[in-house]
Amino acid sequence: MPPTPAPPDQPDQPDDTDHAADTDTDTPAFPAPRAADVSTLDTALAHCRACPRLVAWREEAGRIKRKSFADWDYWARPVAGFGPSDAALLLVGLAPAAHGGNRTGRMFTGDRSGDVLVAALHDLGLANQAESTAADDGLRLYGVRFTAPVHCAPPDNKPTPDERDTCRPWLVRELTLLRPTVRAIVVLGSFGWQALFPALTAAGWQVPRPRPKFGHGVRVDIPSATPGATPLALFGSYHVSQQNTFTGRLTPAMLRDVLAAAARAAGLRPAAPKPGRH
Numbered sequence: 001m002p003p004t005p006a007p008p009d010q011p012d013q014p015d016d017t018d019h020a021a022d023t024d025t026d027t028p029a030f031p032a033p034r035a036a037d038v039s040t041l042d043t044a045l046a047h048c049r050a051c052p053r054l055v056a057w058r059e060e061a062g063r064i065k066r067k068s069f070a071d072w073d074y075w076a077r078p079v080a081g082f083g084p085s086d087a088a089l090l091l092v093g094l095a096p097a098a099h100g101g102n103r104t105g106r107m108f109t110g111d112r113s114g115d116v117l118v119a120a121l122h123d124l125g126l127a128n129q130a131e132s133t134a135a136d137d138g139l140r141l142y143g144v145r146f147t148a149p150v151h152c153a154p155p156d157n158k159p160t161p162d163e164r165d166t167c168r169p170w171l172v173r174e175l176t177l178l179r180p181t182v183r184a185i186v187v188l189g190s191f192g193w194q195a196l197f198p199a200l201t202a203a204g205w206q207v208p209r210p211r212p213k214f215g216h217g218v219r220v221d222i223p224s225a226t227p228g229a230t231p232l233a234l235f236g237s238y239h240v241s242q243q244n245t246f247t248g249r250l251t252p253a254m255l256r257d258v259l260a261a262a263a264r265a266a267g268l269r270p271a272a273p274k275p276g277r278h
């Protein structure tokens with residue numbers, strides 16, 4: 001297999017010398033609010049090295065590799081959001097997987113989680129194909145964007161609270177830039193649910209107090225802090241992790257139901273799944 005190409009809709013693979021003046025020592029709190037658009041944000045994010053433990057982990061995963069991916073050049077950098085910058089529906093996960101997004105350079109790509117999620121979106125007519133295998137596989141999302149509260153692969157898929165908080169400015173800025181179009185969010189799992197609320201507040205929405213509890217199928221309407229502005233419909237779904245999908249805790253039908261409800265709330269028109277889909 002040839003080296004992994006730079007993910008489309010994301011910045012080119014940076015070399016070691018092209019960011020001498022940026023984020024080696026900075027936190028995202030400096031560059032993120034200055035990003036004028038989503039593309040600029042994604043480019044700046046790809047250079048971030050603010051979390052020493054995660055930088056070491058993502059790079060080690062790229063050196064050691066999984067045996068089945070031994071001939072891949074891992075991305076081994078922060079993984080930006082994926083999908084149109086005027087998305088109406090945002091899907092918020094947890095963090096890239098060490099041998100999935102961290103390998104391919106695209107969120108929900110190259111692992112079982114991505115397979116399940118993208119197949120569900122395809123069933124609903126929200127993606128052009130059912131597979132998500134590599135950054136150059138031609139996947140297109142329609143009105144939908146992926147992102148995460150933590151953009152680097154963490155050991156055991158468990159970022160620390162400090163790492164989550166350090167990464168927050170990227171999410172706050174992404175939400176702020178998406179505000180003109182985003183109308184619904186699906187959060188995959190309780191980690192993302194908890195991580196999203198302070199980012200929503202910082203981006204201009206009024207999160208209810210006490211904070212709503214996470215649950216699969218839960219819907220919460222979040223008003224804007226700006227009077228008269230369109231509210232946001234927030235949905236919870238179990239994460240598309242192997243642990244949930246292999247055990248049947250999250251079935252394709254359960255996932256499709258939440259995605260379809262959120263898509264309708266976002267003003268999209270999800271298709272009815274083909275008969276016989278489980």
Ligand code: SF4
Nearest residue numbers: 048050051078152167
């Ligand atoms: S997790 Fe976020 S803040 Fe930390 S290094 Fe990665 S992109 Fe930067």
